[in-house]
Amino acid sequence: xxxxxxxxxxxxxxxxxxxxxxxxxxxxxxxxxxxxxxxxxxxxxxxxxxxxxxxxxxxxxxxxxxxxxxxxxxxxxxxxxxxxxxxxxxxxxxxxxxxxxxxxxxxxxxxxxxxxxxxxxxxxxxxxxxxxxxxxxxxxxxxxxxxxxxxxxxxxxxxxxxxxxxxxxxxxxxxxxxxxxxxxxxxxxxxxxxxxxxxxxxxxxxxxxxxxxxxxxxxxxxxxxxxxxxxxxxxxxxxxxxxxxxxxxxxxxxxxxxxxxxxxxxxxxxxxxxxxxxxxxxxxxxxxxxxxxxxxxxxxxxxxxxxxxxxxxxxxxxxxxxxxxxxxxxxxxxxxxxxxxxxxxxxxxxxxxxxxxxxxxxxxxxxxxxxxxxxxxxxxxxxxxxxxxxxxxxxxxxxxxxxxxxxxxxxxxxxxxxxxxxxxxxxxxxxxxxxxxxxxxxxxxxxxxxxxxxxxxxxxxxxxxxxxxxxxxxxxxxxxxxxxxxxxxxxxxxxxxxxxxxxxxxxxxxxxxxxxxxxxxxxxxxxxxxxxxxxxxxxxxxxxxxxxxxxxxxxxxxxxxxxxxxxxxxxxxxxxxxxxxxxxxxxxxxxxxxxxxxxxxxxxxxxxxxxxxxxxxxxxxxxxxxxxxxxxxxxxxxxxxxxxxxxxxxxxxxxxxxxxxxxxxxxxxx
Amino acid sequence: xxxxxxxxxxxxxxxxxxxxxxxxxxxxxxxxxxxxxxxxxxxxxxxxxxxxxxxxxxxxxxxxxxxxxxxxxxxxxxxxxxxxxxxxxxxxxxxxxxxxxxxxxxxxxxxxxxxxxxxxxxxxxxxxxxxxxxxxxxxxxxxxxxxxxxxxxxxxxxxxxxxxxxxxxxxxxxxxxxxxxxxxxxxxxxxxxxxxxxxxxxxxxxxxxxxxxxxxxxxxxxxxxxxxxx
Numbered sequence: 001x002x003x004x005x006x007x008x009x010x011x012x013x014x015x016x017x018x019x020x021x022x023x024x025x026x027x028x029x030x031x032x033x034x035x036x037x038x039x040x041x042x043x044x045x046x047x048x049x050x051x052x053x054x055x056x057x058x059x060x061x062x063x064x065x066x067x068x069x070x071x072x073x074x075x076x077x078x079x080x081x082x083x084x085x086x087x088x089x090x091x092x093x094x095x096x097x098x099x100x101x102x103x104x105x106x107x108x109x110x111x112x113x114x115x116x117x118x119x120x121x122x123x124x125x126x127x128x129x130x131x132x133x134x135x136x137x138x139x140x141x142x143x144x145x146x147x148x149x150x151x152x153x154x155x156x157x158x159x160x161x162x163x164x165x166x167x168x169x170x171x172x173x174x175x176x177x178x179x180x181x182x183x184x185x186x187x188x189x190x191x192x193x194x195x196x197x198x199x200x201x202x203x204x205x206x207x208x209x210x211x212x213x214x215x216x217x218x219x220x221x222x223x224x225x226x227x228x229x230x231x232x233x234x235x236x237x238x239x240x241x242x243x244x245x246x247x248x249x250x251x252x253x254x255x256x257x258x259x260x261x262x263x264x265x266x267x268x269x270x271x272x273x274x275x276x277x278x279x280x281x282x283x284x285x286x287x288x289x290x291x292x293x294x295x296x297x298x299x300x301x302x303x304x305x306x307x308x309x310x311x312x313x314x315x316x317x318x319x320x321x322x323x324x325x326x327x328x329x330x331x332x333x334x335x336x337x338x339x340x341x342x343x344x345x346x347x348x349x350x351x352x353x354x355x356x357x358x359x360x361x362x363x364x365x366x367x368x369x370x371x372x373x374x375x376x377x378x379x380x381x382x383x384x385x386x387x388x389x390x391x392x393x394x395x396x397x398x399x400x401x402x403x404x405x406x407x408x409x410x411x412x413x414x415x416x417x418x419x420x421x422x423x424x425x426x427x428x429x430x431x432x433x434x435x436x437x438x439x440x441x442x443x444x445x446x447x448x449x450x451x452x453x454x455x456x457x458x459x460x461x462x463x464x465x466x467x468x469x470x471x472x473x474x475x476x477x478x479x480x481x482x483x484x485x486x487x488x489x490x491x492x493x494x495x496x497x498x499x500x501x502x503x504x505x506x507x508x509x510x511x512x513x514x515x516x517x518x519x520x521x522x523x524x525x526x527x528x529x530x531x532x533x534x535x536x537x538x539x540x541x542x543x544x545x546x547x548x549x550x551x552x553x554x555x556x557x558x559x560x561x562x563x564x565x566x567x568x569x570x571x572x573x574x575x576x577x578x579x580x581x582x583x584x585x586x587x588x589x590x591x592x593x594x595x596x597x598x599x600x601x602x603x604x605x606x607x608x609x610x611x612x613x614x615x616x617x618x619x620x621x622x623x624x625x626x627x628x629x630x631x632x633x634x635x636x637x638x639x640x641x642x643x644x645x646x647x648x649x650x651x652x653x654x655x656x657x658x659x660x661x662x663x664x665x666x667x668x669x670x
Numbered sequence: 671x672x673x674x675x676x677x678x679x680x681x682x683x684x685x686x687x688x689x690x691x692x693x694x695x696x697x698x699x700x701x702x703x704x705x706x707x708x709x710x711x712x713x714x715x716x717x718x719x720x721x722x723x724x725x726x727x728x729x730x731x732x733x734x735x736x737x738x739x740x741x742x743x744x745x746x747x748x749x750x751x752x753x754x755x756x757x758x759x760x761x762x763x764x765x766x767x768x769x770x771x772x773x774x775x776x777x778x779x780x781x782x783x784x785x786x787x788x789x790x791x792x793x794x795x796x797x798x799x800x801x802x803x804x805x806x807x808x809x810x811x812x813x814x815x816x817x818x819x820x821x822x823x824x825x826x827x828x829x830x831x832x833x834x835x836x837x838x839x840x841x842x843x844x845x846x847x848x849x850x851x852x853x854x855x856x857x858x859x860x861x862x863x864x865x866x867x868x869x870x871x872x873x874x875x876x877x878x879x880x881x882x883x884x885x886x887x888x889x890x891x892x893x894x895x896x897x898x899x900x
Binding site for chain 2: 188191192194195196197198199200213214215216217218219220221229
């Protein structure tokens with residue numbers, strides 16, 4: 001009995017201790033405010049950071065020093081050693097070197113992407129079987145704070161509990177019956193129907209009847225009532241209740257669901273030995289004006305669904321972003337444009353005249369509308385801001401029917417009629433515009449006229465000239481050529497008739513052909529038109545041509561795209577210019593051959609040399625790359641530093657130790 | 671004896687009356703007529719079962735068969751969804767162990783009853799409750815005292831309840847318990863032999879041949895019947 005008691009006591013003690021152990025650990029963690037470490041990946045720490053080596057900093061406190069209080073005086077006692085040279089006892093203090101880990105790093109942006117790498121280091125004291133650690137990395141880009149994907153470290157016991165929760169929920173789900181016919185006592189129902197409504201079985205296979213059928217027993221009990229009677233309503237209700245509280249049950253059983261979305265890593269730790277280290281790589285899309293990115297890490301510790309401890313936020317890591325587009329040359333580019341003084345406008349209108357007559361009849365055909373149109377256009381040209389109307393030439397054309405001489409005379413008189421009409425109109429318009437002009441009188445303080453000026457548009461005289469266009473054979477040629485109804489042979493006949501010089505004879509010749517009717521009816525009316533030519537000059541311009549420079553907005557848009565890291569767009573615009581900025585765009589897009597083609601022809605500025613170094617490095621021609629780089633550095637010393645920022649050059653610097661300083665000789669002065 | 675015939679005739683009348691009424695209601699002619707149902711918009715076709723579907727049921731109680739091999743017959747006829755009328759008869763005139771006078775068993779009895787059954791769901795399915803008049807002519811040895819015998823006529827009201835399990839469309843198995851209460855006219859004998867009319871009269875000590883009458887309330891039957899429905 002006694003031994004059994006002892007065993008029992010021991011077991012209980014062990015249980016208590018193990019439980020206590022966990023709590024003690026937790027308390028310890030809380031007291032120490034244990035945190036996690038966020039560092040740059042250790043392997044590449046000295047590559048691109050500003051600090052090449054760890055800096056040793058003096059730590060003023062050491063265990064060999066102490067402050068004592070003797071007789072009210074404070075004294076500092078230090079360790080003493082014998083100085084070898086002088087033989088005296090001198091105070092000695094050993095300084096402990098403290099190492100600072102770099103917290104910032106330069107990253108180069110390539111193809112619009114930046115790769116950020118950092119290491120998450122979790123001390124062993126935080127990792128336990130029953131706990132789940134969740135880490136939330138945060139990235140600060142310009143004004144945005146972006147939550148990156150979580151990292152989850154799960155203890156094996158925690159995971160087991162999670163799975164058990166899912167199991168319990170599955171077991172609950174398995175109790176739910178989805179097939180509701182399970183609740184019907186089918187056997188009894190079948191027997192009942194067979195006994196009391198046997199007619200069902202005769203009609204069930206007959207589909208010629210309407211679908212609305214009802215079967216009754218002799219005493220009026222329907223199928224539905226029978227089904228209703230033979231269902232286990234209680235079980236069905238319970239099932240429905242289970243279905244309804246599915247979600248609640250999920251929340252109850254699965255207290256901590258296994259999350260897969262938005263999680264970078266969910267790892268289960270079996271044996272926690274040493275710190276947990278995870279290298280997190282995050283590609284980021286670059287943005288305009290992005291110079292640096294901050295990353296910090298927060299975390300939480302969970303048990304079941306309770307949060308035990310909030311891991312304090314780490315110190316942020318800073319990434320400085322360097323880009324090829326910083327090489328862009330922003331000097332503006334101009335185009336020259338030539339502006340002429342003179343301008344001409346041609347316009348054609350169809351004015352109909354009575355046969356043989358040259359009076360303008362407004363009621364004929366579309367004349368009213370066409371004349372109105374001409375007037376409107378005239379007015380517009382006369383009152384235009386940019387141009388001044390000098391003169392107008394009017395030519396009237398006729399169709400070939402009739403004799404040439406008659407037609408010529410007719411045309412001339414018709415053109416003259418139109419000219420007189422519009423001359424009158426122009427004069428009337430000028431008068432009306434003149435009337436709107438006035439005098440501007442500025443009255444001085446003592447109510448006397450101080451200045452007087454004429455305000456209004458000055459419209460110079462417009463000269464008209466009327467011409468006879470004659471029979472419009474040239475236009476007829478065009479019409480025949482494009483005519484759809486005449487076939488090739490007919491068109492050939494027509495063009496052969498052009499050999500006949502005499503126009504009247506030509507017309508006689510064509511009359512004999514069947515297609516003449518079509519020509520006369522459809523094509524001839526189009527030939528009777530009036531052509532206006534307006535001669536204008538630019539207002540206030542004296543010289544015949546002027547050359548001005550205008551900003552090449554297309555080019556500048558391309559440069560802006562380059563600055564905004566839109567490399568594809570920049571190349572599409574700048575490509576045609578084939579200049580330095582185009583080369584930069586090509587380099588940014590890794591189109592090295594196109595870039596080199598341009599760079600070779602450019603004068604050797606430090607930027608060009610540096611770019612060539614980058615491109616040669618990409619080709620693998622290290623010797624040329626190094627030469628170009630060193631030349632550029634000699635031309636402009638700042639490129640020494642820039643070399644560290646671009647991985648192509650940085651690799652060369654490391655390999656050939658290009659930035660090594662010569663051994664300094666410190667002059668101590670004694 | 672006239673008591674018997676009286677009860678018999680009442681039972682017969684019962685059955686006949688209901689049978690007649692059932693006949694009348696059975697003249698409905700329909701099998702497949704298009705019936706306009708409740709709402710005017712629906713036009714349902716209703717097919718009602720014929721009047722001869724599952725109306726009669728004949729059953730026999732296996733327990734009784736086992737109890738001294740008493741053949742019994744019970745006929746039921748449904749006249750409504752929840753009601754059936756039944757008439758039952760039981761006859762036993764066998765003698766067992768005739769050779770051994772001490773242990774001779776004689777169970778002479780006839781039993782007739784007529785009543786109604788109420789089925790809460792539907793006739794011939796599920797639970798039922800029955801009530802009816804019952805007449806029994808019995809001659810029975812007492813269970814407690816092997817020398818005592820009782821014979822007489824008992825009549826009264828029998829109540830029973832049970833459950834009918836459907837096995838096939840034409841077959842049920844019926845379980846039930848019943849008891850009855852009424853008045854009996856009997857003569858009790860005690861003797862060394864188990865035989866009718868032998869032994870000393872013990873219920874009436876005045877020597878008359880008149881039976882004594884008593885009210886009684888007794889458990890009546892245990893039903894485990896096989897029921898045939900057609």
